[in-house]
Amino acid sequence: xxxxxxxxxxxxxxxxxxxxxxxxxxxxxxxxxxxxxxxxxxxxxxxxxxxxxxxxxxxxxxxxxxxxxxxxxxxxxxxxxxxxxxxxxxxxxxxxxxxxxxxxxxxxx
Amino acid sequence: xxxxxxxxxxxxxxxxxxxxxxxxxxxxxxxxxxxxxxxxxxxxxxxxxxxxxxxxxxxxxxxxxxxxxxxxxxxxxxxxxxxxxxxxxxxxxxxxxxxxxxxxxxxxxxxxxxxxxxxxxxxxxxxxxxxxxxxxxxxxxxxxxxxxxxxxxxxxxxxxxxxxxxxxxxxxxxxxxxxxxxxxxxxxxxxxxxxxxxxxxxxxxxxxxxxxxxxxxxxxxxxxxxxxxxxxxxxxxxxxxxxxxxxxxxxxxxxxxxxxxxxxxxxxxxxxxxxxxxxxxxxxxxxxxxxxxxxxxxxxxxxxxxxxxxxxxxxxxxxxxxxxxxxxxxxxxxxxxxxxxxxxxxxxxxxxxxxxxxxxxx
Numbered sequence: 001x002x003x004x005x006x007x008x009x010x011x012x013x014x015x016x017x018x019x020x021x022x023x024x025x026x027x028x029x030x031x032x033x034x035x036x037x038x039x040x041x042x043x044x045x046x047x048x049x050x051x052x053x054x055x056x057x058x059x060x061x062x063x064x065x066x067x068x069x070x071x072x073x074x075x076x077x078x079x080x081x082x083x084x085x086x087x088x089x090x091x092x093x094x095x096x097x098x099x100x101x102x103x104x105x106x107x108x109x
Numbered sequence: 110x111x112x113x114x115x116x117x118x119x120x121x122x123x124x125x126x127x128x129x130x131x132x133x134x135x136x137x138x139x140x141x142x143x144x145x146x147x148x149x150x151x152x153x154x155x156x157x158x159x160x161x162x163x164x165x166x167x168x169x170x171x172x173x174x175x176x177x178x179x180x181x182x183x184x185x186x187x188x189x190x191x192x193x194x195x196x197x198x199x200x201x202x203x204x205x206x207x208x209x210x211x212x213x214x215x216x217x218x219x220x221x222x223x224x225x226x227x228x229x230x231x232x233x234x235x236x237x238x239x240x241x242x243x244x245x246x247x248x249x250x251x252x253x254x255x256x257x258x259x260x261x262x263x264x265x266x267x268x269x270x271x272x273x274x275x276x277x278x279x280x281x282x283x284x285x286x287x288x289x290x291x292x293x294x295x296x297x298x299x300x301x302x303x304x305x306x307x308x309x310x311x312x313x314x315x316x317x318x319x320x321x322x323x324x325x326x327x328x329x330x331x332x333x334x335x336x337x338x339x340x341x342x343x344x345x346x347x348x349x350x351x352x353x354x355x356x357x358x359x360x361x362x363x364x365x366x367x368x369x370x371x372x373x374x375x376x377x378x379x380x381x382x383x384x385x386x387x388x389x390x391x392x393x394x395x396x397x398x399x400x401x402x403x404x405x406x407x408x409x410x411x412x413x414x415x416x417x418x419x420x421x422x423x424x425x426x427x428x429x430x431x432x433x434x435x436x437x438x439x440x441x442x443x444x445x446x447x448x449x450x451x452x453x454x455x456x457x458x459x460x461x462x463x464x465x466x467x468x469x470x471x
Contacts, residue, residue, distance in 0.1 A: 002232040002319070009235055050227050050352065050373070065367030068465055069374055072359040074195030074203075077142075084194075084210055 007055070008048040010041020018052060022059045029053065029070040042078055045070045112138040112186065114415055115202060115215035117193055117357060120148025121401065122393025122408030123221035124176040129412025130219075131183040133421040138186040138213065140193055140204055146180065147173025148223060149243070150401070152250040155271045159402040159441050161409070161434075169401070170250075196360050200388075217388050217415045220357050221408065224372060224394035227349035229263055232319040234347075238326035242272050242348040249275060257344035261329060262286045263317055264348025265293040267445075270300040272346065273309060283309045284340050287331055289316050296445045312338075320345060351398045361389055364463030370452035371397030377463040378456070380435070381414040382407060385463070390415055397453055402441040410434050 003016040013036050021035045029045065029052050032038050038052065039045030045052075053067045075084070114130045116123045119141035131137045145151060153169025160166060167175070180187070188204065195203045201212035226241040228234075238257065242264070248254045260281050262269050265288040277283050286304070288294065291313055295301050304311075318330040318337060326345055331338045352372040355365070363384045364377040375397050376384050383390050392411040393404045410431050417427035442450040 005230055005232045006235050007230060015230075046225060047228050050349075051230050064369075064373075065464060068468065069355065069359065069365065071468075072356045074360060076194050076356045076360060077192055079192075079194055079205055079207075079210075083205060083207060 007051050008036075008038040008041065008045075010043050010047075011037045011039075013038040013048075015055070018055055019059065022056060027056065027060065027062065028068050029056075030068075032056075033070065039070060044072070044078075110138075110211065110213045112136050112213065112215050113419055114138070114217050114219065115140065115213060116219045116221060118148070118221035118223055118393070118395075119143075119146040119180075119187065119189070120221055120223050120393060120404070121150050121172070121176060122223075122395075122404045122411075123148070123219070124180055125405045125408030126219045126221060126390075126392050126412035126415070127180055127185050128176075128183070129409050130416050130421075131180075131185050133416045135416060135419060135421055136186075137183070138188065138215070139180075140188045140191050140202075142190070142192045144190050146177045146187065146189070150176075152247050153401075154250050154275065157401045159400060159444060161402055161406050161437050161441070164405065172401075193357060215388075216419060217390065218361075219390045219392055219411050219415060220361075220376075220384075220395055221392045221411075222354040222357055222395045224351035224353050224398045226347075226351050229347050229349040231317045233322070233326070234320060234345075236320055236322050236326040237324070238322070238343055239320060239345040239347065242269055242346045245344070245346050246272050246275070249279060255279060255281065257342070258282060259284055259342045260344035260346060261317075261331075261340060261342050262346045262348060264288065264350070265295055265311070266348055266350065267295045267297045267300060269346070269348040270295045270297065270304050273304055274300070274307070277307050277309065281344070283307075284342055285310045285312055285331065287312045287315045287317060289314070317345070351394065353395045353398065355395075358384065358389075358391070358395075359468075361386055362467075363389060365465040365468075366456060366459060366463050368397060368452040368456050370446070370448045371399070371456065374465070375456065377460055379460045380457055381417075381431075382411040383414060383418075385460070397449065397456070399442060399449055400445055403438055406434050406438045406441070410438075 005015045017036050026032045057064050113136040116139045119139050127137050150169040150173035158166050191204050191206045194205045201214045226243050248256050261284050265286050312333045315333045318332045320326050320329045328341045353375050358376040365374045378384050390411045392408040413427050413430050416422050
């Protein structure tokens with residue numbers, strides 16, 4: 001495959017960059033995301049997810065069904081922070097984002 | 110706000126699920142991000158032959174109109190232009206209309222979020238003029254805009270055949286259908302024959318090597334066996350298949366398994382179309398990508414079982430009603446996509462053994 005080919009359109013991450021982090025040990029989408037910003041743009045990995053899974057499969061031989069889905073966080077689609085913070089009388093919108101982290105003795109479980 | 114049944118998505122399966130539940134006296138709310146109901150049906154002009162027996166064969170947009178009208182006859186709360194943005198710890202659903210965010214508490218949720226098109230990458234695939242095949246259909250049928258004059262199609266599913274025919278009827282020259290496998294993947298022999306009759310060149314065992322152009326796609330190189338063909342085009346339609354949209358399930362903490370024939374990762378579900386979260390059901394393409402008739406039927410099945418779980422009908426009644434629906438689903442799905450039916454049955458049997466579970470906190 002051509003090395004300069006764009007895989008993540010939002011963050012303009014090329015095939016070469018993804019190949020490189022895989023050769024450094026990345027095995028799942030989230031590994032690649034942490035190292036390259038792939039999937040961190042407005043589409044939130046909706047477009048590049050399957051492309052990246054295919055590259056991981058081709059480079060490492062891990063079967064596609066063993067490559068887990070990227071983590072999908074709240075908010076499900078991009079939303080203005082202003083909107084999130086409006087009229088939130090019954091809950092705290094900031095807290096709702098943190099809700100997904102559970103703390104035990106002050107540490108993430 | 111409180112409701113008995115919350116349906117996420119007002120596409121064909123969401124609407125049939127709404128009809129099944131509302132007709133049994135339940136309080137139903139639909140959340141839909143666009144401003145019209147009917148989902149992708151509203152821009153489908155092809156004739157839908159294989160529909161459940163309660164529907165006559167008709168065109169997609171006609172069916173969308175019919176379902177919308179039926180839904181409007183019931184007092185169903187329709188939140189058009191609203192999106193689900195997440196879920197709160199107390200179980201309520203966060204809904205936004207872009208100005209406000211408010212929680213909604215539902216006893217049962219039916220997720221009918223549908224499927225999204227997959228991308229296929231090649232060098233310079235991000236040039237303007239390269240778009241998915243669904244985007245092309247939306248442009249010509251909904252927006253009445255011709256995407257270009259000279260097109261190639263990458264991929265050869267039944268849907269690609271539909272759009273190829275529509276484009277050539279509108280005077281767009283189709284310069285080729287490019288398929289990487291040795292034969293076309295479309296199952297509908299009639300449509301393939303029609304495409305052949307139009308004289309559209311078909312390149313099997315082929316791929317796109319590269320697209321070129323300044324500011325927009327102007328030409329592409331097709332790898333066809335030993336040779337490379339350069340074709341000048343202004344539209345490249347990518348048909349990479351579709352995969353279920355999973356964000357909502359992921360947020361809800363549902364388990365997943367992988368079924369290639371149904372579009373890849375899909376949420377775990379049983380014969381009642383219930384996920385491994387007791388209050389969450391699913392329907393339509395979100396339960397595995399399939400044909401239009403199957404979408405309607407899965408919506409009905411989910412609707413019946415949600416009614417049963419809320420005590421609106423007895424278990425016995427629900428089982429009797431869904432038995433015939435499952436039978437119909439089997440007939441419709443095995444006719445065109447026997448592999449999808451096999452994968453679906455395997456998926457249902459494997460309900461207790463998901464591949465991806467408790468993935469949220471890791």
